[in-house]
Amino acid sequence: MKELKILAIVVFFTLVTYWLVEPFAHSQMHKHVESEGFTYKDLPALTKKGDAARGQELVMGAGACVGCHSIEAAGMPAAMDPVTNSASYGVNPPDLSNVGALYDAKFLAALIKNPAHALKVEHKFTPESGKMHPMPGFYGAGGDIDQEVADMVAYLQSIAPKVDEITPAQAFETACGRCHAVRYEKWTQIGEKPSFKKKRDELVFETKLEDYKANLTNYMGKLPPDLSMYIRSRGEHYLSTFMENPQNLLPGTAMPRVGVNAEGAEKVIEYLEDAGDPKRAERDSVGVKVMIYLLVFAAAAYLWKKEIWKDLH
Amino acid sequence: MAHFTKATSVHDWLDQRLAIDTLRRVLAKEYWIPKNINFLWAMGMVLAFTFGILLVSGIFLLMYYQPNVNLAFDSVNYTIMREVEFGWLWRHVHAVAASVVFLIIYIHMLTGIYYGSYKKGREMIWISGMLLFVAFSAEAFSGYMLPWGQMSYWAGMVITNLFSLGSLEFNGLVEWIRGDYVPGQAFLDRFFMLHVLLIPLAILALIGLHFGALRIPHVNNQDGEEIDFEEEAAKYKAGRKRESKVIAFANDFLSKDMFVVSIFLLFFFYLVFWHYGFAMDPINFDPADGLKTPPHIYPEWYFLWSYEILRPFPKDPGLIAFGFAQVIFFLLPFLDKSPNAVPASRRGIFFWWFWALVIDMIVLTAMGKLPPQGIYSTIGLVAAVAFIGLWIALPFITKMEKKV
Numbered sequence: 001m002k003e004l005k006i007l008a009i010v011v012f013f014t015l016v017t018y019w020l021v022e023p024f025a026h027s028q029m030h031k032h033v034e035s036e037g038f039t040y041k042d043l044p045a046l047t048k049k050g051d052a053a054r055g056q057e058l059v060m061g062a063g064a065c066v067g068c069h070s071i072e073a074a075g076m077p078a079a080m081d082p083v084t085n086s087a088s089y090g091v092n093p094p095d096l097s098n099v100g101a102l103y104d105a106k107f108l109a110a111l112i113k114n115p116a117h118a119l120k121v122e123h124k125f126t127p128e129s130g131k132m133h134p135m136p137g138f139y140g141a142g143g144d145i146d147q148e149v150a151d152m153v154a155y156l157q158s159i160a161p162k163v164d165e166i167t168p169a170q171a172f173e174t175a176c177g178r179c180h181a182v183r184y185e186k187w188t189q190i191g192e193k194p195s196f197k198k199k200r201d202e203l204v205f206e207t208k209l210e211d212y213k214a215n216l217t218n219y220m221g222k223l224p225p226d227l228s229m230y231i232r233s234r235g236e237h238y239l240s241t242f243m244e245n246p247q248n249l250l251p252g253t254a255m256p257r258v259g260v261n262a263e264g265a266e267k268v269i270e271y272l273e274d275a276g277d278p279k280r281a282e283r284d285s286v287g288v289k290v291m292i293y294l295l296v297f298a299a300a301a302y303l304w305k306k307e308i309w310k311d312l313h
Numbered sequence: 314m315a316h317f318t319k320a321t322s323v324h325d326w327l328d329q330r331l332a333i334d335t336l337r338r339v340l341a342k343e344y345w346i347p348k349n350i351n352f353l354w355a356m357g358m359v360l361a362f363t364f365g366i367l368l369v370s371g372i373f374l375l376m377y378y379q380p381n382v383n384l385a386f387d388s389v390n391y392t393i394m395r396e397v398e399f400g401w402l403w404r405h406v407h408a409v410a411a412s413v414v415f416l417i418i419y420i421h422m423l424t425g426i427y428y429g430s431y432k433k434g435r436e437m438i439w440i441s442g443m444l445l446f447v448a449f450s451a452e453a454f455s456g457y458m459l460p461w462g463q464m465s466y467w468a469g470m471v472i473t474n475l476f477s478l479g480s481l482e483f484n485g486l487v488e489w490i491r492g493d494y495v496p497g498q499a500f501l502d503r504f505f506m507l508h509v510l511l512i513p514l515a516i517l518a519l520i521g522l523h524f525g526a527l528r529i530p531h532v533n534n535q536d537g538e539e540i541d542f543e544e545e546a547a548k549y550k551a552g553r554k555r556e557s558k559v560i561a562f563a564n565d566f567l568s569k570d571m572f573v574v575s576i577f578l579l580f581f582f583y584l585v586f587w588h589y590g591f592a593m594d595p596i597n598f599d600p601a602d603g604l605k606t607p608p609h610i611y612p613e614w615y616f617l618w619s620y621e622i623l624r625p626f627p628k629d630p631g632l633i634a635f636g637f638a639q640v641i642f643f644l645l646p647f648l649d650k651s652p653n654a655v656p657a658s659r660r661g662i663f664f665w666w667f668w669a670l671v672i673d674m675i676v677l678t679a680m681g682k683l684p685p686q687g688i689y690s691t692i693g694l695v696a697a698v699a700f701i702g703l704w705i706a707l708p709f710i711t712k713m714e715k716k717v
């Protein structure tokens with residue numbers, strides 16, 4: 001009984017100390033932002049029902065999207081390679097095949113009309129700065145602009161595969177891959193780094209990558225960080241709320257609000273977990289086995305102690 | 314020359330050459346421990362066990378770790394955590410053990426203080442214990458440098474800066490310790506050497522000294538009762554085990570220790586698999602960057618209380634207070650003027666002194682992590698002053714204590 005009382009005191013002081021230096025201290029040091037479930041409440045709801053066939057015409061025609069973006073799913077390859085694109089736009093415009101599934105529809109509509117606003121980077125493209133966002137806003141093709149935008153969104157949704165058919169790597173490539181490298185997954189901003197047989201080919205690739213990074217740094221003001229270990233350095237909650245609105249956590253940052261929907265965000269997180277914490281499933285399964293072993297060990301130790309102490313008490 | 318006969322068994326062969334029977338008798342069978350102790354007396358064994366875990370897991374990590382500023386981060390976070398089979402397990406075990414060992418050290422120290430186990434012949438146990446504390450602190454700090462993350466770099470910067478000794482501006486000393494103006498390759502290399510060779514050697518030697526120091530005074534017991542070990546041992550050997558006040562180290566004491574160790578291991582491996590965050594600071598998963606100071610720089614939790622004694626004061630007084638905190642525990646056996654080596658509950662004011670110290674150190678620990686602003690820096694200052702005050706008061710309180 002006395003031993004249990006002592007144990008209770010030890011456990012109590014240990015837990016108090018733990019609570020103070022971990023949950024409490026971190027709550028005081030870091031701003032806590034609640035997720036809004038990727039609903040983008042600040043953006044207007046879609047009022048019109050889109051028509052994918054008319055959307056296709058706009059995307060390929062008056063909308064001019066394919067002038068800059070590839071749409072592999074519709075057989076539209078990229079007109080220029082990533083490095084040339086980055087020289088013109090600062091960054092390589094992403095392929096639009098999957099955006100209909102990964103991005104929020106409201107966000108896509110707002111993006112088409114006014115990219116800097118939807119991306120929450122208007123502070124970088126003020127009239128005084130004299131800079132324009134590299135993706136121009138769409139001013140309408142003669143008809144009702146809201147209808148035309150809804151049509152384009154409907155088209156993008158119609159060509160996209162179902163969300164569960166998109167791999168985490170594809171989701172990351174579409175939403176983040178043009179800016180962030182993930183070296184633990186061999187991902188670079190200009191694509192996955194192949195393994196080279198010839199030193200020369202490798203150097204050519206490296207040179208292209210350096211050029212791309214220089215253009216990107218120029219566009220963003222700094223090189224976006226490699227995200228390999230961010231799942232451990234920032235944690236899931238931070239990553240997910242940061243994606244939802246970077247301005248909440250880093251006011252004034254150059255990183256755009258990307259506009260993924262909840263499923264898209266989950267895929268991106270899964271990719272980052274595969275990069276920085278790939279052994280999480282193994283950790284659980286090994287953990288359970290070790291605990292079972294230790295329970296047996298503790299029981300044996302207890303019986304041994306009882307056996308020995310029966311002569312002593 | 315000694316006389317050797319033809320061995321009758323392997324045991325006999327070894328006994329003639331190594332005297333294993335005598336060793337076993339002296340170190341185990343007839344090494345007497347009081348019967349009247351609780352599980353807190355198993356903490357020493359838990360510490361020895363945890364040190365073993367650190368040693369073994371460290372050896373595994375050492376096979377893949379690269380002490381190079383360009384490779385260190387990836388050798389840990391990529392090679393060990395992703396590529397090497399069970400590398401993640403060894404790393405988590407090592408990191409969690411390094412943190413938990415301090416929890417147990419603090420429990421072990423406070424047990425010693427509560428039961429007065431640092432006086433009446435036990436001074437050397439205490440002093441060798443404090444040397445172990447210092448060696449473990451150095452071991453933990455040097456190990457923290459190795460992944461070469463943001464916290465490695467910046468904690469390394471801040472702590473080595475302390476050696477400029479404030480207004481004395483011994484910048485040459487700081488550079489000599491770092492081997493450079495700022496932490497770099499030379500810095501990483503020497504902390505690597507300290508972490509994997511010199512300090513572990515010192516710890517092994519100190520554990521030897523600590524165990525040796527226990528031999529003559531024997532361990533204390535939970536009533537502070539003075540035991541005539543020879544008389545009680547004679548009763549035990551005569552088969553009157555129930556009546557005797559002592560037990561043998563092996564297997565009597567050992568069987569109880571192993572049960573406590575088994576419960577500890579359940580707790581420890583739960584942390585390793587499901588709750589390791591407290592032992593592996595998130596910021597250290599960002600690679601070291603000398604151009605980007607993290608918004609909050611703080612040491613691991615077990616250094617926070619002494620860090621907070623440094624922080625709330627101006628530079629020079631802060632360093633003096635910090636120096637005071639580092640040495641004062643060594644002097645405990647000499648600052649306690651009372652002849653009583655009994656539990657604090659029977660020592661009057663000392664009982665309150667003990668709990669005030671525990672609470673004050675917990676408050677310091679919490680404030681050491683919190684940003685030094687507003688109410689937190691005031692609380693920190695009060696707690697730091699209280700810490701110093703408690704130690705100054707100790708000789709007076711204990712002098713007045715009545716003999717029990």
Ligand code: HEM
Pocket residue numbers: 353354355356357358360361364418421422425428430431435438439440441442443444445446449520523527531532533534
């Ligand atoms: C970190 C490595 C350490 C190891 C492996 C270790 C090991 C042990 C062991 C096995 C015992 C005997 C059993 C027990 O009473 O728990 C012991 C006793 C003791 N240790 Fe340590 N110890 C360590 C650190 C310390 C520290 C940091 C202190 C405090 C300054 C300390 C102070 C004592 C005292 C005072 C005793 C005697 C307890 C008594 O007589 O009741 N030890 N230690």
